[in-house]
Amino acid sequence: MFSLLKKDFVFTKKMILISVIYSIVVPVLLVFDTDGKAYFADFLVPLAFVTAPLAKIMNKEDTKSGVILQKMIPVSVPEMIAARYLFVIILMMISELFLSVMKMIAFGENDILLNMKDAMPYLISFIVYYAAYLMVYYWKGYFATQFCIYALIIIVVLSNRIFGKSTFENLLQIKNGLYIGGVILFLLSFFASCVLASRKTVDSY
């Protein structure tokens, strides 16, 4: 499993480097562009930081040759899926760490632990988002995952309209339920992905 995880990091190293630069630049730009509204960065940084390397590796592997390789290596499907889910979680944690440091520098929010605690509702929401994203990938392939971002935008806009508050405020209100629900959905998505990936054959390509 760890060899697969290592492969994901090695094969996407350039994209990760670009994501690091992005997570440094975005909070600085937000200081000037959004009257210092730090929480925009909580949304923009993890989304790009995780999506860019993840999409890169999934795009390369969603081919006939990719499926053949995955089916032939002596690694079980749950191990393979676990490696990919772990990749997302680690990227998310790195992005959060960078973001907290950048918020300290750009927004003068000096308590890193408090910064990270404040971002938790966003982080859990993203975990749910990526759980769905990965499941869609193992079900319908890379192309279908491109629609996940539109679904996310629609949900954000609708929740703002329906509840009359910002998404961030809505997330704060359901914080505890969100944490428990997020973990449950993540696990459910993992098991669903295992089933979907084991059913995948080269016939689909």
Next chain:
Amino acid sequence: MSKVLEVKSLKKKYKNFALKDVSFSLEKGTITGFIGENGAGKTTIFSSILNLIQVDAGEVLLNGKRIRNEKDIAGISYLECNRELYPNVKGYEYKNFIRDVYKKRWSEERYQEYLKKFCIVDDYKISDFSTGMREKFFLAVELAKQPELIILDEPTSGLDPIARTELLKIIRNLVDEDQVTILFSSHITSDIENIADNVIFIDDGEILLDMNKKKIQDQYKEASLDDVLMYLTGGKKIV
């Protein structure tokens, strides 16, 4: 000679194509040329052997053991036609990944030996390799897994004549020097004639010929393989 691979009564039905009760076996240290038109069922048979598709009936045995999951096929290497995988990754990075996954099966010594033999440097991006170099690089990686069987799906397609001849020589030497067993598909009959010990001819999902090359020459009065295949498909009679 011992049997490395046994394929027994494979059946697979698609909308407009079916594998019809395909059976054959491969002996250790031989090259079997698998020949057939596009869509005849070559790749479907390879996919069935490698458990990449669900077959409707039949079984595949590697060294007498039935293939059921990814662990059972660790002893088989497969090089598909026009492999497109991680083009932006450097050769040695891809090799390191395969090495880490195959652990004890992997032989770094063998990998370096084959790189040297094939005159390849793995410090380039895979997309920067020429088609011939790419085939040879992936072949070196597959060989370093120390497989009992190598399946090559049209390895010479897209190669220029010099690269093709060179690759065929490499394949023949692998069997002569290292006693590797190779199943090799092509629709270029001269490739099969040049290097194969046995020939399997498949047409419309059905095996029409499975014979030692020398026996074919004896039985069909020294006719060329092209003529034999024409005769078998009802196109022309061998006089």
